[in-house]
Amino acid sequence: MSAPGTPATGQVEHMLRQVAPGRYDAYEALLRALADPAGGRLWMLLWHGRPGSPDAQYGNMEVDGVCYAPCVTSAEELAASGWTRAHEVVGGPEIARALYPDRWGVWLNPHAPGGGVGIPWPDLRRIATGLDRMPAGPLRLSEPAIELPQFYALLAQNAHRTPVVRSLRRAWVHPALGSPYLAIGLDLYDAGHAAVESVRAMMRQSVTAVPEGLPVSTVAMSDPHDPVTLWLRANARPFYDREAHAAPPAGPAYGYPPRGA
Secondary structure: OOOOOOOHHHHHHHHHOOOOOOOHHHHHHHHHHHHOOOOOEEEEEEEEOOOOOOOOEEOOEEEOOEEEEEEEOOHHHHHHHOOOOOEEEEEHHHHHHHHHHHOEEEEEOOOOOOOOEEEOHHHHHHHHHOHHHOOOOOOEEEOOOOOOHHHHHHHHHHHHOOOOEEEEEEEEEEOOOOOOEEEEEEEEOOOOHHHHHHHHHHHHHHHHHOOOOOOEEEEEOOOOOOHHHHHHHHHOOOOEEOOOOOOOOOOOOOOOOOOOO
16 A cells, blocks of 8 residues: 555655654554565665576675665665666565575665665565564563463363374563564474364363453464564473373372362
């Protein structure tokens, strides 16, 4: 969707001018412009080779330990940059799909006053897979502070009855835009269709114990790029672990009611 008086092809530059520190709404609008197949084009700077050649290689820059491929947002910006090597024009969704798996972002107009704007790889992943499917970053993640003993007990019971579930973890996620929510990390033995459907049924049965109005989401612990999954792996111990409970515990296990309850 274009701003009034702004052609779709210039939407990226229009939104780029709105971005400022703390303006997460403007940054999200920039991501939407980049995700637009009709107007989200970028002029990628080639350090080696020509467009389409086997030795073609994008330029690279590193900011705060994160890698980016530099690019410009129009032919006019290309001329202003003084770039004399080759370049190729690529749609935003296409370059996002190409770069994010290797944890590369793009840096828009690094020659511009102020140094331009970087789009890190987690946001390229959102462009590639759907902006509305993933929370807006940067994310603030922590252990859940809300006490939900009934939900966790019911979820652990249902997980124990769902053989595909290896373990469960949890995090409280506060996106840059939107409401905070509880995320459940699912570690599964099998990612086939039948297994996934059994896990969906498990979650539907369990969320009946969640207080009304509290959003709950799930993430796959097998996902190598999801920022919530990466945080869970590094910071959260399972509150349900099938293998840890393979032998009968001496007393009630964490997350389980006592036997016979």
